[in-house]
Amino acid sequence: xxxxxxxxxxxxxxxxxxxxxxxxxxxxxxxxxxxxxxxxxxxxxxxxxxxxxxxxxxxxxxxxxxxxxxxxxxxxxxxxxxxxxxxxxxxxxxxxxxxxxxxxxxxxxxxxxxxxxxxxxxxxxxxxxxxxxxxxxxxxxxxxxxxxxxxxxxxxxxxxxxxxxxxxxxxxxxxxxxxxxxxxxxxxxxxxxxxxxxxxxxxxxxxxxxxxxxxxxxxxxxxxxxxxxxxxxxxxxxxxxxxxxxxxxxxxxxxx
Amino acid sequence: xxxxxxxxxxxxxxxxxxxxxxxxxxxxxxxxxxxxxxxxxxxxxxxxxxxxxxxxxxxxxxxxxxxxxxxxxxxxxxxxxxxxxxxxxxxxxxxxxxxxxxxxxxxxxxxxxxxxxxxxxxxxxxxxxxxxxxxxxxxxxxxxxxxxxxxxxxxxxxxxxxxxxxxxxxxxxxxxxxxxxxxxxxxxxxxxxxxxxxxxxxxxxxxxxxxxxxxxxxxxxxxxxxxxxxxxxxxxxxxxxxxxxxxxxxxxxxxxxxxxxxxxxxxxxxxxxxxxxxxxxxxxxxxxxxxxxxxxxxxxxxxxxxxxxxxxxxx
Numbered sequence: 001x002x003x004x005x006x007x008x009x010x011x012x013x014x015x016x017x018x019x020x021x022x023x024x025x026x027x028x029x030x031x032x033x034x035x036x037x038x039x040x041x042x043x044x045x046x047x048x049x050x051x052x053x054x055x056x057x058x059x060x061x062x063x064x065x066x067x068x069x070x071x072x073x074x075x076x077x078x079x080x081x082x083x084x085x086x087x088x089x090x091x092x093x094x095x096x097x098x099x100x101x102x103x104x105x106x107x108x109x110x111x112x113x114x115x116x117x118x119x120x121x122x123x124x125x126x127x128x129x130x131x132x133x134x135x136x137x138x139x140x141x142x143x144x145x146x147x148x149x150x151x152x153x154x155x156x157x158x159x160x161x162x163x164x165x166x167x168x169x170x171x172x173x174x175x176x177x178x179x180x181x182x183x184x185x186x187x188x189x190x191x192x193x194x195x196x197x198x199x200x201x202x203x204x205x206x207x208x209x210x211x212x213x214x215x216x217x218x219x220x221x222x223x224x225x226x227x228x229x230x231x232x233x234x235x236x237x238x239x240x241x242x243x244x245x246x247x248x249x250x251x252x253x254x255x256x
Numbered sequence: 257x258x259x260x261x262x263x264x265x266x267x268x269x270x271x272x273x274x275x276x277x278x279x280x281x282x283x284x285x286x287x288x289x290x291x292x293x294x295x296x297x298x299x300x301x302x303x304x305x306x307x308x309x310x311x312x313x314x315x316x317x318x319x320x321x322x323x324x325x326x327x328x329x330x331x332x333x334x335x336x337x338x339x340x341x342x343x344x345x346x347x348x349x350x351x352x353x354x355x356x357x358x359x360x361x362x363x364x365x366x367x368x369x370x371x372x373x374x375x376x377x378x379x380x381x382x383x384x385x386x387x388x389x390x391x392x393x394x395x396x397x398x399x400x401x402x403x404x405x406x407x408x409x410x411x412x413x414x415x416x417x418x419x420x421x422x423x424x425x426x427x428x429x430x431x432x433x434x435x436x437x438x439x440x441x442x443x444x445x446x447x448x449x450x451x452x453x454x455x456x457x458x459x460x461x462x463x464x465x466x467x468x469x470x471x472x473x474x475x476x477x478x479x480x481x482x483x484x485x486x487x488x489x490x491x492x493x494x495x496x497x498x499x500x501x502x503x504x505x506x507x508x509x510x511x512x513x514x515x516x517x518x519x520x521x522x523x524x525x526x527x528x529x530x531x532x533x534x535x536x537x538x539x540x541x542x543x544x545x546x547x548x549x550x551x552x553x554x555x556x557x558x559x560x561x562x563x564x565x566x567x568x569x570x571x
Contacts, residue, residue, distance in 0.1 A: 011358075085317060254317070
């Protein structure tokens with residue numbers, strides 16, 4: 001069982017990492033992160049703040065973008081191109097296929113995150129500042145956010161087309177990032193019949209704002225370990241539910 | 257169903273729904289089929305007959321609405337049923353950025369083969385399908401025919417009992433088709449069960465021991481090749497030198513159909529007594545008979561006949 005999952009993950013990783021489009025996006029991300037030095041030149045005495053802020057922004061944007069791109073194509077591309085037919089005709093369960101693909105995608109995302117974070121760290125070192133634990137915590141939270149987006153994309157792609165999956169994932173991400181503001185808004189609007197319904201919906205949606213710590217790093221406000229652990233536990237739990245749901249949906253699916 | 261049954265389908269129904277109005281398309285209507293171990297079984301029918309749907313149900317890519325589907329006695333839903341099964345899809349597609357060695361190693365691991373076995377078998381198979389010179393080339397650079405050969409290699413990887421091949425000659429050039437036919441015959445000689453769908457009836461005729469015709473999701477005919485191709489009518493072809501026979505009213509009155517065959521004339525007649533009468537007419541008329549042959553009934557004739565019968569039925 002583990003050999004099957006490992007083999008699927010390894011093939012997914014190799015197939016993605018050799019794809020020139022993926023490599024081009026990764027290099028573009030690294031170039032964007034490195035361009036922090038140019039922006040810093042305009043910032044006079046705020047160079048470190050600008051480099052950190054821009055680096056974390058690039059990590060988030062390119063990481064989330066890559067998670068959506070890879071996630072929505074993970075299953076659907078193989079269904080469309082029928083490459084999964086010879087795989088699923090082997091004696092393996094469909095959940096093993098989904099888990100293997102997901103782990104392969106996580107390995108690619110890990111490479112993306114490593115490249116972007118290393119670029120940020122190099123930029124900081126060039127400015128004579130070593131990355132502190134606050135920055136590392138923010139990077140870890142950003143990584144958790146990217147993994148959660150990938151799980152969301154995988155879930156949508158287990159039953160809908162890549163375009164729709166991309167749209168659903170991006171929509172959920174944008175709403176999830178704005179949840180605190182949206183909750184304040186519905187509290188202020190005073191719409192009793194809708195209030196409970198929207199509150200329930202917001203509870204079900206992933207709270208991406210929980211992973212957003214760049215402003216704290218820039219302003220040197222500490223992130224307690226407890227807060228970090230709580231956000232990571234929430235992300236891991238949500239991911240697990242999404243992967244389980246994806247396995248269940250895909251195992252019921254007919255491959256016409 | 258007995259212990260020698262490799263593939264068993266009983267009363268299999270499958271309906272697809274499509275569009276906003278969820279329009280129903282009945283792909284299979286109570287299909288029954290039984291394939292014994294060691295048979296090379298041709299699954300034939302026109303486009304849209306339900307061949308690929310049946311094959312996808314056998315490998316559990318689709319699930320039937322009702323009916324029973326068994327592979328070597330196990331339900332097709334049980335993933336252990338696929339331990340003794342290989343599947344070659346129609347015009348197969350593989351991972352673009354892998355090479356054939358990586359692909360076969362991956363699929364071999366999924367089939368439960370260990371590293372040692374794969375190290376030995378993968379190069380042998382690539383040589384067998386004639387792809388050893390391209391073993392390190394990425395699959396996106398392969399032609400259709402080469403991908404079909406990779407498809408054969410992946411099917412033979414775990415040396416299973418049953419081979420399910422969907423249009424296995426697709427994408428192959430004439431030499432490739434001959435190679436594929438030899439390969440299928442070889443599998444049959446080794447005692448393997450081969451279940452394959454095809455549009456190319458002449459090729460099915462050349463390799464199959466038994467065939468079934470399917471149309472609109474139902475089986476029209478099934479049986480051994482010899483049994484199905486047995487002539488139920490005596491049809492004869494007579495080749496007569498020259499074209500003067502075409503103006504002979506006595507020959508025309510004998511009820512023979514006349515066709516041009518280059519400068520000569522080909523006469524077609526049904527029944528042995530009619531043949532004798534026609535031959536007498538020809539000899540009396542001074543025509544030179546070059547050849548008399550009993551017409552052979554082909555799978556194509558049978559297929560066309562079945563389709564005509566079906567067309568006459570009210571839908």
